[in-house]
Amino acid sequence: xxxxxxxxxxxxxxxxxxxxxxxxxxxxxxxxxxxxxxxxxxxxxxxxxxxxxxxxxxxxxxxxxxxxxxxxxxxxxxxxxxxxxxxxxxxxxxxxxxxxxxxxxxxxxxxxxxxxxxxxxxxxxxxxxxxxxxxxxxxxxxxxxxxxxxxxxxxxxxxxxxxxxxxxxxxxxxxxxxxxxxxxxxxxxxxxxxxxxxxxxxxxxxxxxxxxxxxxxxxxxxxxxxxxxxxxxxxxxxxxxxxxxxxxxxxxxxxxxxxxxxxxxxxxxxxxxxxxxxxxxxxxxxxxxxxxxxxxxxxxxxxxxxxxxxxxxxxxxxxxxxxxxxxxxxxxxxxxxxxxxxxxxxxxxxxxxxxxxxxxxxxxxxxxxxxxxxxxxxxxxxxxxxxxxxxxxxxxxxxxxxxxxxx
Numbered sequence: 001x002x003x004x005x006x007x008x009x010x011x012x013x014x015x016x017x018x019x020x021x022x023x024x025x026x027x028x029x030x031x032x033x034x035x036x037x038x039x040x041x042x043x044x045x046x047x048x049x050x051x052x053x054x055x056x057x058x059x060x061x062x063x064x065x066x067x068x069x070x071x072x073x074x075x076x077x078x079x080x081x082x083x084x085x086x087x088x089x090x091x092x093x094x095x096x097x098x099x100x101x102x103x104x105x106x107x108x109x110x111x112x113x114x115x116x117x118x119x120x121x122x123x124x125x126x127x128x129x130x131x132x133x134x135x136x137x138x139x140x141x142x143x144x145x146x147x148x149x150x151x152x153x154x155x156x157x158x159x160x161x162x163x164x165x166x167x168x169x170x171x172x173x174x175x176x177x178x179x180x181x182x183x184x185x186x187x188x189x190x191x192x193x194x195x196x197x198x199x200x201x202x203x204x205x206x207x208x209x210x211x212x213x214x215x216x217x218x219x220x221x222x223x224x225x226x227x228x229x230x231x232x233x234x235x236x237x238x239x240x241x242x243x244x245x246x247x248x249x250x251x252x253x254x255x256x257x258x259x260x261x262x263x264x265x266x267x268x269x270x271x272x273x274x275x276x277x278x279x280x281x282x283x284x285x286x287x288x289x290x291x292x293x294x295x296x297x298x299x300x301x302x303x304x305x306x307x308x309x310x311x312x313x314x315x316x317x318x319x320x321x322x323x324x325x326x327x328x329x330x331x332x333x334x335x336x337x338x339x340x341x342x343x344x345x346x347x348x349x350x351x352x353x354x355x356x357x358x359x360x361x362x363x364x365x366x367x368x369x370x371x372x373x374x375x376x377x378x379x380x381x382x383x384x385x386x387x388x389x390x391x392x393x394x395x396x397x398x399x400x401x402x403x404x405x406x407x
Contacts, residue, residue: 049073050081057329057346062366063322065359069345071332077279077287087272090300095171095271096264097298098155099202102173103260105151106229106238108201109267110177112154112170114140115197116190123165133158133166139189140197141291144182150175153293157274160281169274171202171267173294201226202267204252204259206245222247227254227263319365 054074061067075082102109116122122132144152154172179199186197203224211219230242244251252259275287316323335346348355
């Protein structure tokens with residue numbers, strides 16, 4: 001039943017949209033997408049998203065009386081499929097922008113790791129501990145910006161140990177920071193309880209002699225390649241970079257963008273370890289936080305998905321002059337194993353990605369995918385003749401009745 005009903009609806013939608021429809025074959029569009037930011041325009045290669053096993057069935061409706069059902073990924077850092085996708089499409093591009101931002105300032109992106117002793121309030125997995133960490137962090141950032149007069153924007157991720165205690169990992173676009181000086185100030189802010197504040201430039205693992213995960217810190221540090229400013233022009237802007245492996249002497253050609261991309265990839269993978277670890281420890285809420293400057297310059301804020309939940313003001317659709325409604329129906333795979341109407345809906349969504357149900361007015365422009373020029377298509381009054389009979393059946397009842405009719 002699912003193949004017949006779902007296939008019919010998908011074919012009708014494709015015929016109505018023309019050959020540019022992204023629904024052909026029931027797959028998401030693949031290709032390249034240009035991303036522009038204040039530092040550089042980069043081209044990100046998109047690939048098909050891994051299948052999330054925890055997807056939810058969502059129903060969306062518009063002011064024309066039309067609806068469609070689609071699957072929303074869980075986007076949790078606990079989910080292997082969603083983690084790999086978010087790492088590629090969110091974290092890596094964000095860190096790439098941060099590296100380029102730091103590069104334009106003649107600096108390297110920095111890893112900063114502030115810690116608390118296990119007995120200190122700042123290390124505790126309690127609301128009071130969280131508040132203490134916020135205060136200690138604010139004091140240190142204020143010291144860097146106000147007292148030292150240094151530029152400092154950052155993103156941070158908490159890490160929770162098996163013991164339940166916390167410390168944090170920061171990525172920072174910042175001017176030069178003296179680790180000993182920062183350590184002394186951190187000890188002051190944390191009531192003398194800090195282990196340390198470790199500051200380390202984001203570095204490339206040497207492709208020739210990297211010793212592997214099991215090696216000692218000393219061995220790893222010998223095979224880290226930090227890009228350093230080399231020559232500056234008359235205005236003081238860095239125009240070339242240097243940096244080589246102290247262990248084997250390998251020197252990347254820093255004029256080649258792919259080396260900077262690899263640097264971003266490795267930094268993103270390092271950060272993602274802490275994201276996943278913290279998520280799996282059961283911590284809820286936002287796991288990565290950003291300063292305003294970092295957010296404005298590095299984070300690519302995507303628009304809300306089609307009629308997905310939004311925390312902002314309701315948006316009135318220009319096509320139907322109404323706020324689109326939506327609701328979570330339930331776990332997609334669990335629903336698909338049932339025998340009720342929601343089960344059929346879930347199976348159809350698994351088959352063709354999206355399932356549409358139209359009222360007497362037919363398709364509207366609310367969810368019409370854009371064409372190659374980015375302009376929204378205007379629905380024609382009728383489908384091609386070969387679909388007229390099927391279309392008449394479709395608008396007389398919902399898609400479930402239609403599927404049963406063709407069974």
